[in-house]
Amino acid sequence: MTMVPRQTSxxxxxxxxxxxxxxxxxxxxxxLVIDAYIRxxxxxxxxxxxxxxxxxxxxxxxxxxxxxxxxxxxxxxxQPRTLPEFVGDLEESGASRKTKGxxxxxxxxxxxxxxxxxxxxxxxxxxxxxxxxxxxxGDD
Amino acid sequence: MTDANKLTYVYGIVGPGHPCDLTDITGVGDPPSVLxxxxxGTIAAVVxxxxxxxxxxxxxxxxxxxVIDHLIKQGTVLPMRFGVVAGDEESxxxxxxxxxxxxxxxxxxxQGRLEVNVKAFxxxxxxxxxAALEDPTIQxxxxxxxxxxxxxxxxxxxxxxxxxxARQRIAEHIVDLLAGNAVRTxxxxxxxxxxxNLSFLVDRDDLSSFAERVDEVAAELAPEIRVQRVGPxxxxxxxxxxxxxxxxxxx
Numbered sequence: 001m002t003m004v005p006r007q008t009s010x011x012x013x014x015x016x017x018x019x020x021x022x023x024x025x026x027x028x029x030x031x032l033v034i035d036a037y038i039r040x041x042x043x044x045x046x047x048x049x050x051x052x053x054x055x056x057x058x059x060x061x062x063x064x065x066x067x068x069x070x071x072x073x074x075x076x077x078x079q080p081r082t083l084p085e086f087v088g089d090l091e092e093s094g095a096s097r098k099t100k101g102x103x104x105x106x107x108x109x110x111x112x113x114x115x116x117x118x119x120x121x122x123x124x125x126x127x128x129x130x131x132x133x134x135x136x137x138g139d140d
Numbered sequence: 141m142t143d144a145n146k147l148t149y150v151y152g153i154v155g156p157g158h159p160c161d162l163t164d165i166t167g168v169g170d171p172p173s174v175l176x177x178x179x180x181g182t183i184a185a186v187v188x189x190x191x192x193x194x195x196x197x198x199x200x201x202x203x204x205x206x207v208i209d210h211l212i213k214q215g216t217v218l219p220m221r222f223g224v225v226a227g228d229e230e231s232x233x234x235x236x237x238x239x240x241x242x243x244x245x246x247x248x249x250x251q252g253r254l255e256v257n258v259k260a261f262x263x264x265x266x267x268x269x270x271a272a273l274e275d276p277t278i279q280x281x282x283x284x285x286x287x288x289x290x291x292x293x294x295x296x297x298x299x300x301x302x303x304x305x306a307r308q309r310i311a312e313h314i315v316d317l318l319a320g321n322a323v324r325t326x327x328x329x330x331x332x333x334x335x336x337n338l339s340f341l342v343d344r345d346d347l348s349s350f351a352e353r354v355d356e357v358a359a360e361l362a363p364e365i366r367v368q369r370v371g372p373x374x375x376x377x378x379x380x381x382x383x384x385x386x387x388x389x390x391x
Binding site: 063069 | 152153196198201202204205218219220221222223224255257259265268269271272278282289292293295296297299300303326328329331337339368370373376377379380
């Protein structure tokens with residue numbers, strides 16, 4: 001998924017009610033529904049809803065992520081972080097829950113692993129275009 | 141419901157104090173349907189004939205939203221989800237009368253309050269890169285030069301988990317920064333490209349200060365995280381009769 005925001009402004013100030021696309025998820029997914037009522041044309045609604053929704057967990061997603069990680073050019077490690085600090089510290093609360101002490105050691109040892117991985121990557125990358133180019137375009 | 145033309149499309153529910161001025165506004169369908177007020181005891185529904193073929197097309201979804209937007213300018217509205225159609229007007233009226241107390245309580249609770257939706261967009265590639273750089277599990281899996289598809293799936297799962305945590309962090313951070321200025325907070329459905337989809341119920345009087353606060357937060361998080369604010373809207377996210385599955389976040 002390479003949905004990159006097109007606006008350059010930091011805030012999109014939508015007009016009252018916003019554009020339809022901006023509130024589609026709320027109109028189709030929120031709002032009052034009462035059991036006695038009949039919801040019609042579910043098919044059309046589902047298609048629209050799926051279109052804007054994230055497929056959270058699927059083999060396709062996992063494979064895509066794996067591919068993305070394998071493709072990563074880790075030379076960017078030396079570049080400054082681009083995401084705010086609070087997003088980080090994944091190693092402390094994310095996929096692996098370990099103590100901080102253990103982590104520091106792990107973080108150092110993986111630096112070597114990364115270097116090895118990078119050598120492997122360099123060969124692959126000569127065959128595939130840099131991933132950054134893909135992300136510039138966006139989906140639509 | 142054998143005759144599709146007799147179905148009644150429901151836009152929203154209003155209380156006794158709502159002027160319900162329906163001039164210059166039409167509903168779903170082509171040609172656009174005429175709107176009418178269906179009185180049901182102390183409350184009323186704004187309804188129209190349902191088109192024979194109702195699809196979630198841009199035109200009809202826009203018409204639905206336009207009607208509700210028109211109504212919230214006049215007073216408090218319980219907005220229906222797109223596509224709510226009653227079999228016939230009389231059974232709808234009975235249903236409304238039966239549930240009038242519940243709807244009135246909801247209308248009272250939401251009086252003078254509107255929804256502001258805040259979405260935060262982050263480049264997913266950046267989250268993946270971050271995960272790969274910082275998560276030892278991912279690094280180990282990656283370094284094992286995974287050959288089989290099962291290995292790749294395991295690696296992808298670890299990345300997905302880490303990306304999910306990062307998104308959750310962003311959402312929690314934004315809630316921390318904004319919840320104090322709102323009456324209530326609700327999480328929206330996950331949206332492609334969005335790390336957070338949050339709705340805030342805000343008092344009318346606080347709408348401009350809330351908007352300013354969102355813009356401050358947006359400026360703090362830019363440019364890596366792009367914050368989009370939409371509203372004020374009818375309180376779509378605050379009218380749902382919560383079900384167990386909605387109350388319990390999936391683990």
